[in-house]
Amino acid sequence: FAPWKDDAAVPLIRIDQVSKRFGDFTAIDKISLNIYPQEFFALLGPSGCGKTTLMRMLAGFEKPSGGVISIDGQDMVTVPPNKRAVNMMFQSYALFPHLSVWDNIAFGLRRDGLDKDRVAARVEEMLKLVQLGQFARRKPHQISGGQRQRVALARSLAKAPKLLLLDEPLGALDKKLRQETQFELMDIQEKTGTTFVIVTHDQEEAMTVASRVAVMDQGKLIQVETPQVIYEQPNSVYVADFIGDVNLIPGSVSELGGGAALAWAEGKPPLLGQPGASLAKGQNATFAIRPEKIAISAEEPQDRNNRVQGKILEIGYLGNLSTYHVELPEGPVIKCEVGNRSRVERRDFTWEDEVWLSWSDTAGLVLAR
Numbered sequence: 001f002a003p004w005k006d007d008a009a010v011p012l013i014r015i016d017q018v019s020k021r022f023g024d025f026t027a028i029d030k031i032s033l034n035i036y037p038q039e040f041f042a043l044l045g046p047s048g049c050g051k052t053t054l055m056r057m058l059a060g061f062e063k064p065s066g067g068v069i070s071i072d073g074q075d076m077v078t079v080p081p082n083k084r085a086v087n088m089m090f091q092s093y094a095l096f097p098h099l100s101v102w103d104n105i106a107f108g109l110r111r112d113g114l115d116k117d118r119v120a121a122r123v124e125e126m127l128k129l130v131q132l133g134q135f136a137r138r139k140p141h142q143i144s145g146g147q148r149q150r151v152a153l154a155r156s157l158a159k160a161p162k163l164l165l166l167d168e169p170l171g172a173l174d175k176k177l178r179q180e181t182q183f184e185l186m187d188i189q190e191k192t193g194t195t196f197v198i199v200t201h202d203q204e205e206a207m208t209v210a211s212r213v214a215v216m217d218q219g220k221l222i223q224v225e226t227p228q229v230i231y232e233q234p235n236s237v238y239v240a241d242f243i244g245d246v247n248l249i250p251g252s253v254s255e256l257g258g259g260a261a262l263a264w265a266e267g268k269p270p271l272l273g274q275p276g277a278s279l280a281k282g283q284n285a286t287f288a289i290r291p292e293k294i295a296i297s298a299e300e301p302q303d304r305n306n307r308v309q310g311k312i313l314e315i316g317y318l319g320n321l322s323t324y325h326v327e328l329p330e331g332p333v334i335k336c337e338v339g340n341r342s343r344v345e346r347r348d349f350t351w352e353d354e355v356w357l358s359w360s361d362t363a364g365l366v367l368a369r
């Protein structure tokens with residue numbers, strides 16, 4: 001199910017040329033973006049890139065300085081936060097400390113004047129969804145951080161919003177719990193079918209939970225794609241470098257056709273890779289190659305065009321894989337990662353060993369600089 005690929009699909013959220021200025025500072029710079037029903041969408045970028053500002057405009061806490069936001073076909077310009085089919089869950093969860101889990105979840109439903117039976121039915125449904133039935137009578141301080149997070153989620157979903165905004169929802173949890181909770185979040189999103197938009201600066205989190213990720217930089221959208229495309233086909237050095245580990249080798253484009261060739265060192269054959277967007281022959285460019293796409297061998301691999309020789313500087317043993325930092329005489333240090341699953345994959349190299357690094361013609365990208 002990939003609604004963003006379907007021309008006939010109707011977006012839940014349309015963000016059209018939206019800007020936000022604070023004084024003369026531009027926090028959001030003419031962003032256009034559609035988000036579809038049932039998507040789990042992540043806004044990802046370094047601190048200060050404007051993620052929270054964009055989310056606050058969706059919630060109605062900030063007004064755009066320019067452009068149009070519409071939700072479910074309606075222009076939001078004059079619609080206050082409490083009249084939007086949107087809820088926002090904050091990092092602090094903002095649970096009422098004196099109310100039980102049950103009453104926290106019931107709070108918004110009661111405020112809306114729902115009758116007792118309907119409140120009870122909905123609260124029970126939410127408790128079941130987040131698997132907290134047995135904790136219904138406890139106060140927030142009597143449950144764990146992960147459980148508090150689930151209460152906050154249940155409370156945010158109780159009124160069945162079309163859109164739930166989650167601002168760093170797992171930021172307060174430690175790493176292991178965070179990873180477990182990511183899967184719960186995905187499960188709950190799928191069960192409710194609510195559109196989730198999550199703000200995070202944690203790229204692994206965005207890649208794990210989201211159906212699509214928007215990578216932002218200084219108020220601009222740089223790439224909006226599925227996690228796989230963001231990782232495999234980053235549209236820029238910025239995205240390649242922001243997501244995961246990557247080797248970046250500078251040079252200039254020497255050939256351009258079905259593939260691209262990058263001249264990178266005097267007298268050495270060019271590196272071959274997939275061409276990125278807006279490349280021209282002769283221009284400065286960067287070769288981007290992920291560490292796990294590089295093979296390491298003692299002998300020269302004659303069957304591969306992309307092969308370079310160097311000396312091992314550093315070895316890291318991480319259990320499931322080993323990393324090697326290999327210094328090329330031409331200058332760059334290349335990181336490669338080799339799985340330790342089997343003895344065939346695992347090689348026993350040591351420091352100072354002369355080795356060959358090689359990769360296929362389609363494993364790397366030549367990106368404009």
Ligand code: ATP
Nearest residue numbers: 022025027045046047048049050051052053054201
């Ligand atoms: P973080 O991950 O640190 O929360 P972010 O990507 O969410 O960062 P925003 O909070 O959206 O970033 O802020 C974007 C930029 O806009 C920052 O430079 C911030 O200082 C500025 N900014 C945000 N709100 C205001 C405001 N009310 N007045 C002035 N500047 C603001």
